[in-house]
Amino acid sequence: MPGVPDPRRSAGQGLAAPARLRWLVAELVCRRTESRTARTLVFDVPGWPGHLAGQHVDVRLTAEDGYSTQRSYSLASAPDGDRVELTVQRVPDGEVSPYLMDTLEPGDRVELRGPVGGWFVWRPEQSEPVLLVAGGSGLVPLMSMVRVRGAVGGRAPFRLLYSVREPDDQLYVPELRRGAPGLDTAYVYTRRAPPQHPRAVGRLRADDLVRPGWSAQSRPTCYVCGPTGFVESAASLLTGLGHDPDRIRTERFGPSGG
Structure with a gap:
């Protein structure tokens, strides 16, 4: 998530980080490029308690002079022991995202607090159909759901509708191109589409949600x-x-200041 979660996202669901959560030291293991403006950062976090697909963490940076700042980012990975993955998108003139993407090197450390959130999550025991609707880097927590489903061999049918400005902005291209059993993926391009793409360029429309999605009669859980x-x-x-x-x-x- 390229910024602080908006408190309006799940009104009344208790979005603040519980007081019992503590800051943990996270060491960067590696990073990989996802798009022209996004990277995935892989951290080892000793003592990490595990997380649910869809949760996020707070990241805190502290300078030598004591100045500290923090941002919230969605977890991109399925639970994997003490290892955590975050996908960070650069915010123009941002304070944190350029540092995380360009300056932080393997072996460097930051602090993480989490996981946070209990409403916008998918649990492996859910068996109903799922419709994932992502706008830009909103794909990050939804990709965690896709990965958890794959890791546990989940049978709940998933469909993903992914809206981006143009092909160069897509995240997780190789992984989505390979596909996953039971996952159907469709794309909406709002500025520029690849050649022969069947849909005209433009914003999300109702028929986009019908063609790759589930009908209301199927009673899917929709994550947007x-x-x-x-x-x-x-x-x-x-x-x-x-x-x-x-x-x-x-x-x-x-808005977060990046």
Whole structure:
């Protein structure tokens, strides 16, 4: 998540980090490029308690002079012992994301606190169909759900609708290209589409949610993540198609200073 989670994302669901959570030292193991503006950072976090797909963490940086700042980022990985993966997207003129992407080197350390959040999560015991709707880097927590499902051999049918400005902005390209059993993926391009893409360029529409999605009669759980405007539009389209509002879970990006 490229910024602080918006407190409006799940009103009334207790979004603040529980007081019992403590800061843990995280050492960068490696990093890999996901797109022209995003990287995945892989950390070893001794004492990591594990997490659920869809949760996020707070990241704290502290300078030698004592100045400290923190941001929240979604967890991208399935649980894997003490190892944690975050995908960070560069925020223009940001304070934290350029440091994490360009300056932090393997062996360097930061502090993590988490996991945080209990509403926007997918649990392996869920068996109902799932519709994932991602706007830009809103794919990150949804990718954690896809990976957890794969790791546990989950049979719940998943469908992913991924909206990005243009192909160069896509995350996890090789992984999504390989596909996963039971995962259907469709793309919406809002600025520039690849050659022969069957859909015209433009914003998300109701028919985008019908073609790759589940009908309201299938009673899927819908997870929608992305910038606030995208999330509000997608949630409104889903309710307009007859989906139960109680089965639509949303996560929004708020301003953070990057």
